Amino acid sequence: MAQEILSVAIWKPVPEMEAASLITLSELKSIVSAKGYGRDLLYRDRESNYILLRYWKSEDARRAALEDPDMFRCWAKLGNEINTVKVFETLAEVPVTRSRP
Numbered sequence: 001m002a003q004e005i006l007s008v009a010i011w012k013p014v015p016e017m018e019a020a021s022l023i024t025l026s027e028l029k030s031i032v033s034a035k036g037y038g039r040d041l042l043y044r045d046r047e048s049n050y051i052l053l054r055y056w057k058s059e060d061a062r063r064a065a066l067e068d069p070d071m072f073r074c075w076a077k078l079g080n081e082i083n084t085v086k087v088f089e090t091l092a093e094v095p096v097t098r099s100r101p
Contacts, residue, residue, distance in 0.1 A: 004057055006054070008052065013050070013081060020077075037071075041053040
């Protein structure tokens with residue numbers, strides 16, 4: 001079984017585009033879910049940064065999404081609606097071991 005891949009994007013909406021960007025993100029989330037690419041979670045911090053966590057189902061799913069015209073259309077719209085702060089394409093989980101007393 002393929003392991004999920006975590007990607008994180010931090011962004012701020014362009015002035016006057018917050019509502020539009022959230023609609024576009026909702027469209028993206030629907031596409032990701034409907035086509036089985038993975039799942040999205042969206043958060044917001046106190047400085048008005050949005051943090052999108054995307055758990056890709058697999059590397060194959062991520063590659064397919066990169067070639068998907070519906071995904072590409074949404075990413076193109078977002079390019080006019082948000083300012084990207086930082087993107088982490090692939091984050092790997094770090095196992096944490098308990099120290100001995």
